[in-house]
Amino acid sequence: TINAERLWDTLTETAAIGATPDGGIARLTLSDEDRRVRDWLRAQVEALGCTLTVDAVGNMFALRPGRNPDLKPIALGSHLDTQPTGGKFDGVLGVLAALEVLRTLDGAGFVTEAPLLLVNWTNEEGARFAPAMLGSGVYAGIYAGDWAEARQDSAGTSFGAALDAIGYRGAAPAGSVPFGAMFELHIEQGPILEAEGAAIGVVQGVQGMRWFEVTLEGQSAHTGSTPMPMRRNALLGAARLVEAVDAAAQAHAPDAVATVGHLTVTPNSNNVIPGHVFLTVDLRHPQDAVLDALEAALRDALDRVTVGLSLTGKLQVIARTAPVAFDPDCIASVRRAAEKGGHPTRDMVSGAGHDAAHVAGLVPTTMVFVPSAAGLSHNPAESTAPSECAAGAQVLLDAVLDYDSR
Amino acid sequence: TINAERLWDTLTETAAIGATPDGGIARLTLSDEDRRVRDWLRAQVEALGCTLTVDAVGNMFALRPGRNPDLKPIALGSHLDTQPTGGKFDGVLGVLAALEVLRTLDGAGFVTEAPLLLVNWTNEEGARFAPAMLGSGVYAGIYAGDWAEARQDSAGTSFGAALDAIGYRGAAPAGSVPFGAMFELHIEQGPILEAEGAAIGVVQGVQGMRWFEVTLEGQSAHTGSTPMPMRRNALLGAARLVEAVDAAAQAHAPDAVATVGHLTVTPNSNNVIPGHVFLTVDLRHPQDAVLDALEAALRDALDRVTVGLSLTGKLQVIARTAPVAFDPDCIASVRRAAEKGGHPTRDMVSGAGHDAAHVAGLVPTTMVFVPSAAGLSHNPAESTAPSECAAGAQVLLDAVLDYDSR
Ligand SMILES: NC(=O)NCCC(=O)O
Ligand SMILES: NC(=O)NCCC(=O)O
Numbered sequence: 001t002i003n004a005e006r007l008w009d010t011l012t013e014t015a016a017i018g019a020t021p022d023g024g025i026a027r028l029t030l031s032d033e034d035r036r037v038r039d040w041l042r043a044q045v046e047a048l049g050c051t052l053t054v055d056a057v058g059n060m061f062a063l064r065p066g067r068n069p070d071l072k073p074i075a076l077g078s079h080l081d082t083q084p085t086g087g088k089f090d091g092v093l094g095v096l097a098a099l100e101v102l103r104t105l106d107g108a109g110f111v112t113e114a115p116l117l118l119v120n121w122t123n124e125e126g127a128r129f130a131p132a133m134l135g136s137g138v139y140a141g142i143y144a145g146d147w148a149e150a151r152q153d154s155a156g157t158s159f160g161a162a163l164d165a166i167g168y169r170g171a172a173p174a175g176s177v178p179f180g181a182m183f184e185l186h187i188e189q190g191p192i193l194e195a196e197g198a199a200i201g202v203v204q205g206v207q208g209m210r211w212f213e214v215t216l217e218g219q220s221a222h223t224g225s226t227p228m229p230m231r232r233n234a235l236l237g238a239a240r241l242v243e244a245v246d247a248a249a250q251a252h253a254p255d256a257v258a259t260v261g262h263l264t265v266t267p268n269s270n271n272v273i274p275g276h277v278f279l280t281v282d283l284r285h286p287q288d289a290v291l292d293a294l295e296a297a298l299r300d301a302l303d304r305v306t307v308g309l310s311l312t313g314k315l316q317v318i319a320r321t322a323p324v325a326f327d328p329d330c331i332a333s334v335r336r337a338a339e340k341g342g343h344p345t346r347d348m349v350s351g352a353g354h355d356a357a358h359v360a361g362l363v364p365t366t367m368v369f370v371p372s373a374a375g376l377s378h379n380p381a382e383s384t385a386p387s388e389c390a391a392g393a394q395v396l397l398d399a400v401l402d403y404d405s406r
Numbered sequence: 407t408i409n410a411e412r413l414w415d416t417l418t419e420t421a422a423i424g425a426t427p428d429g430g431i432a433r434l435t436l437s438d439e440d441r442r443v444r445d446w447l448r449a450q451v452e453a454l455g456c457t458l459t460v461d462a463v464g465n466m467f468a469l470r471p472g473r474n475p476d477l478k479p480i481a482l483g484s485h486l487d488t489q490p491t492g493g494k495f496d497g498v499l500g501v502l503a504a505l506e507v508l509r510t511l512d513g514a515g516f517v518t519e520a521p522l523l524l525v526n527w528t529n530e531e532g533a534r535f536a537p538a539m540l541g542s543g544v545y546a547g548i549y550a551g552d553w554a555e556a557r558q559d560s561a562g563t564s565f566g567a568a569l570d571a572i573g574y575r576g577a578a579p580a581g582s583v584p585f586g587a588m589f590e591l592h593i594e595q596g597p598i599l600e601a602e603g604a605a606i607g608v609v610q611g612v613q614g615m616r617w618f619e620v621t622l623e624g625q626s627a628h629t630g631s632t633p634m635p636m637r638r639n640a641l642l643g644a645a646r647l648v649e650a651v652d653a654a655a656q657a658h659a660p661d662a663v664a665t666v667g668h669l670t671v672t673p674n675s676n677n678v679i680p681g682h683v684f685l686t687v688d689l690r691h692p693q694d695a696v697l698d699a700l701e702a703a704l705r706d707a708l709d710r711v712t713v714g715l716s717l718t719g720k721l722q723v724i725a726r727t728a729p730v731a732f733d734p735d736c737i738a739s740v741r742r743a744a745e746k747g748g749h750p751t752r753d754m755v756s757g758a759g760h761d762a763a764h765v766a767g768l769v770p771t772t773m774v775f776v777p778s779a780a781g782l783s784h785n786p787a788e789s790t791a792p793s794e795c796a797a798g799a800q801v802l803l804d805a806v807l808d809y810d811s812r
Contacts, residue, residue, distance in 0.1 A: 085626060085673040085681075127675040190631035209630065211676060220491060222783040223665040223688045224615065225596035225757030228655050230781065235666060239648035246642050249634050259629040260641060261676045263669070267491040269533040270617060270667045270686040271759075272784040275491075280676040282629045351631030353677075375636065377628040378678040 002397055003107075004390035007100040011389065014040060014080070014096065015088045024380025025088055029081035029123035030058065030159070035166035037080045041120060044099055048106050050118065053177050054170025057148060058122035058163050059135045061177045064102055066115040066404075072180030072363075074112070074400055076101060077119030079135075079355065083127045087382020089389075093370070094185045095120050097393035104397060112404045117179050121355040122168075128153045129162075130280065131211050131319030136355035138174045140362055142321075145174050154264075181330060181364045181403060184356040185396045187384050188348075191375025198346035199391050200338040201369025205326050206350040206357040207255075207286040210295060211319035213278070214241065214302065217312045220267060220275030235265055235274035237305040237313070244301030245281055248294050256285045257351065258294055286323050286349050324357045327364035330403060334368050337398030343391055352377070368395050408803055409513075410796035413506040417795065420446060420486070420502065421494045430786025431494055435487035435529035436464065436568035443486045444574060447526060450505055454512050456524065459583050460576025463554055464528035464569050465541045467583045470508055472521040472810075478586030478769075480518070480806055482507060483525030485541075485761065489533045493788020495795075499776070500591045501526050503799035510803060518810045523585050527761040528574075534559045535568075536686065537617050537725035542761035544580045546768055548727075551580050560670075587736060587770045587809060590762040591802045593790050594754075597781025604752035605797050606744040607775025611732050612756040612763040613661075613692040616701060617725035619684070620647065620708065623718045626673060626681030641671055641680035643711040643719070650707030651687055654700050662691045663757065664700055692729050692755050730763045733770035736809060740774055743804030749797055758783070774801050 017037045018027030027033040038060065042052055045062035053061045063073060078094025098118045105112070121139075126132025129151045137143040149160035163169040193201050218232030242260045249258035259282045266276040283294040299315065306313040338345045350357075350367065359365045370392035373383040423443045424433030433439040444466065448458055451468035459467045469479060484500025504524045511518070527545075532538025535557045543549040555566035569575040599607050624638035648666045655664035665688045672682040689700040705721065712719040744751045756763075756773065765771045776798035779789040 083673065083675055083678060085675075085678070125675075126677060130676050132677060188631065189628045190633075191636065207630070219782075220785045221781075222595045222758055223667055224613070224663060224690050224759060225594065225783060226663065226781065227596075228652075228659065228663060230597065233652070233665070235648055235669060236652050239645035242641055242645035243649070246634075246639070253634065257630060257632065257634060259639070259677075259679055261629055261678050261680060262674050263641060263671050263680075264674070265669050267489065268668050268670070269489055269491075269531075269784070270536050271532060271538060271665075271688055272489060272491070272667050273665055274667060274669075275785070282677055284630050352628055353630060375627075375632065376625075377631060378675070379626045379681070 002100050002104045002390065002393045004386060006103065007096060007389060007393055008386045010096045010099065011088060011092065014092065018082065020380060022380040025082045025086050026084050027082040028084060028128040029125060030162035030166055032166065034081055035168065038168060041080065045118060048102050053172050054168055055172040055177060056145060056170060056174045057135050057138045058168040058170065059139060060120040062118040064116040066112045068113050071114035072178055073115040073117035074404060075117040075119050075179040075182040076396060076400055078184050078186055079121045079124030081123060081125050083125055083378045085380055087377060087380055089187045089382050089384050090189065090377055091124055093187060093389055097185045097396050100393050101397045101400065114180065114404050124355055129159045132353055133355050133358055136358040140358040141175060142358055179363065182356060182359045183330065183366060183368065183396060183399055184354060185368045185392045186354060187372045187377065188369040189352045189372050189377035192348060193346055193369060193371035194373060194375065196346055197344060199343040199388065200345045200395055201348045202331060202334050202338065202345050203326060203350055203367035203369055204331065204347055206324045206354055207284050208288055208291050208323040209319065209321045209353050210283045210291055210317065212281040212298065213316045213318050214281060215314045216277045218275050218309065221273045223271045223273055226273060231273055232310045233273050234277040234311055237309045237311045238263060238277040238279055240305045241279065241301055245298060248297035252285065252290050252293065256290060256294060258283045288322060321353060321357060324360045326360055326366040330364050330366035333399040333402040334366055334395065336402050337395045340398055341391060341394055368392055368399065408506050408510045408796060408799045410792060412509065413502060413796060413799055414792045416502045416505065417494060417498065420498065424488065426786060428786040431488045431492050432490050433488040434490060434534040435531060436572055438572065440487055441572035447486065451524060454508055459578050460574055461578040461583060462551060462576060462580045463541050463544045464574040464576065465545060466526040468524040470522040472518045474519050477520035478584055479521040479523035480810060481523040481525050481585040481588040482802060482806055484590050484592055485527045485530035487529060487531050489531055489784045491786055493783060493786055495593045495788050495790050496595065496783055497530055499593060499795055503591045503802050506799050507803045507806065520586065520810055530761055535565045538759055539761050539764055542764040546764040547581060548764055585769060588762060588765045589736065589772060589774065589802060589805055590760060591774045591798045592760060593778045593783065594775040595758045595778050595783035598754060599752055599775060599777040600779060600781065602752055603750060605749040605794065606751045606801055607754045608737060608740050608744065608751050609732060609756055609773035609775055610737065610753055612730045612760055613690050614694055614697050614729035615725065615727045615759050616689045616697055616723065618687040618704065619722045619724050620687060621720045622683045624681050624715065627679045629677045629679055632679060637679055638716045639679050640683040640717055643715045643717045644669060644683040644685055646711045647685065647707055651704060654703035658691065658696050658699065662696055662700060664689045694728060727759060727763060730766045732766055732772040736770045736772035739805040739808040740772055740801065742808050743801045746804055747797060747800055749801065774798055774805065
């Protein structure tokens with residue numbers, strides 16, 4: 001049995017690293033806060049006698065030996081980076097619950113058949129360096145390491161330079177640390193479990209996701225002396241794209257979601273017609289065909305806007321993740337673990353992207369969800385109760401043991 | 407006769423202070439670049455034997471004595487600050503042409519009846535500290551000095567602190583430096599003079615202008631796991647306001663102009679539904695009644711958007727300048743000066759705001775316009791030919807002498 005209090009204490013202890021006044025965490029990937037929480041994690045796993053390997057994109061792997069050295073490790077973990085205005089549970093819970101699993105086994109002197117591998121993936125959030133799930137994406141061969149290295153944050157710092165700056169560019173080639181299955185515990189980040197009174201989400205897969213970077217170029221000019229018909233207003237074009245992206249999702253209700261989350265205006269001065277806008281588009285749906293329709297709607301809108309307002313537009317795909325179905329055996333282990341604990345469960349597809357979605361293309365994988373109060377995530381007010389976190393960690397432990405004993 | 411080459415040389419010389427690679431100037435008010443160009447101006451006017459007074463908001467006044475000490479000075483000048491992506495002529499031409507007028511009179515040993523007063527107004531652009539024309543606005547009693555002091559730039563620095571930082575908080579109370587009339591030379595910043603082949607714009611007045619700061623507050627949440635009906639997307643609301651502001655101007659064609667020039671999204675992360683947007687609105691028209699209609703359309707749109715999207719909205723008026731008619735005697739002096747030079751003229755109302763619009767409420771005032779290539783301004787590509795600048799400076803000199811000899 002996991003120690004609920006110890007788990008909650010580690011959540012509280014690490015939440016101080018990058019804590020914000022509103023009760024959230026700002027711990028952008030590869031920032032100094034990220035370095036501090038990584039150093040902390042390293043110390044914890046080394047205290048348990050685990051061997052830590054860091055790979056070329058900063059993914060951290062802590063190995064706890066099993067009884068049978070011929071078996072590939074069972075991985076468990078998530079990510080410790082957060083959004084700029086993130087909460088205390090997104091990702092963090094999955095890593096700290098994995099640590100709690102190792103500590104519990106250690107305390108009980110229990111040795112699994114297969115080795116266990118605690119994982120902390122680099123840049124899951126994609127908030128500093130787009131796209132999201134970059135560390136697991138390089139691990140899984142979805143993104144080239146060189147391409148990842150060169151991704152830049154808004155200050156122009158590259159992913160590679162940031163890795164070096166915090167000293168977490170490891171010697172192991174990305175993808176070289178093997179494992180045979182993965183279980184990731186995560187908060188739901190949506191409203192369903194709470195609404196239905198279920199304690200455990202048995203996750204069947206992850207919806208598909210496409211990310212785009214769009215630039216609109218018009219002409220900066222004076223707001224007072226430039227007649228309306230002479231204008232080439234990039235922000236007016238951006239406004240129409242924001243509206244069109246929202247409308248595209250509404251047209252594919254109820255499952256489609258589509259959002260412009262980032263938008264930057266240049267020169268951004270009260271009395272200058274905006275000459276340049278950069279924005280990002282996030283489209284998601286559980287079916288590839290609907291993702292195609294959403295993408296077509298975006299491209300159509302961009303054409304309409306650029307022609308109608310005499311702008312030039314550029315659209316670049318920066319992430320394209322197909323819908324993923326998780327492994328039936330892994331799912332069955334989670335279901336048995338939840339039943340053993342007497343928890344009401346709900347089968348569900350993840351709305352958020354996860355490292356598990358990349359890993360699922362390589363090895364049997366699944367996830368365990370616990371409720372998010374009011375469905376709120378990527379927000380400092382993100383909340384999951386101590387008992388709910390504990391239930392999730394216990395199911396994680398029991399699912400891993402169930403899978404290990406096949 | 408003014409020295410056209412000397413005028414162009416000073417334009418080139420000062421354009422180096424804050425020069426940008428694209429041929430423009432970035433010399434935000436009260437920045438270190440602004441300090442350097444102010445120091446340069448101080449040296450030039452002191453070399454001419456003028457007495458420099460700096461007032462409490464940094465406005466610079468250089469007095470050249472006249473023959474009759476009982477007459478109030480005739481002011482001439484403009485501003486040396488620029489937009490973040492500004493050109494080489496907006497404001498700068500008016501100050502350097504005034505300097506050229508003083509140098510020409512000095513070279514000719516000519517003493518006017520009234521003293522002359524070269525003026526460099528602080529923060530005409532309003533790009534770092536909104537609103538525009540803040541220095542002349544405090545001079546004219548439109549804005550309280552305390553209110554101006556407390557205005558903040560996007561980094562949170564106050565106008566007062568920035569004044570102190572560059573050492574241009576003067577001892578003279580704002581409004582205490584008297585003058586009896588003002589002539590301001592400026593580029594048109596619009597397309598009319600060029601289109602009609604006129605060299606000199608005889609400016610009849612300035613259209614009215616209202617500025618607003620709007621905040622929209624929704625709820626930051628996850629883009630992947632938050633269903634469309636649960637969203638409170640502040641950027642979607644902002645997009646609708648941008649569209650409504652544009653539509654309001656179109657509804658009052660051809661004279662109305664309306665723009666959102668500044669828009670900032672928080673947290674501005676690809677996979678976070680924007681919880682907060684700050685934006686500014688700039689509405690202009692030559693008639694107060696139409697400005698009322700534009701403002702009503704903005705307020706209606708804000709109500710519609712906040713109700714429709716479950717956002718909270720806040721709207722604050724930060725500038726409200728009534729349409730201004732310039733002084734008939736000053737206008738007549740400009741017209742005679744242009745005729746003397748044989749320049750084709752065009753009567754016009756200024757689309758851009760100017761310090762002269764504030765000053766016109768106190769003393770007889772007018773402006774002289776010269777063409778802007780392609781009507782382009784608030785853009786590094788802003789362009790006025792050397793001969794056009796020289797024509798403007800000569801008309802400025804002759805108009806001031808005409809007015810002085812009434
Ligand atoms: N779980 C999570 O928030 N991942 C970030 C990537 C995404 O946007 O879904
Ligand atoms: N002339 C000029 O560009 N003034 C700035 C204030 C404004 O009109 O926006």
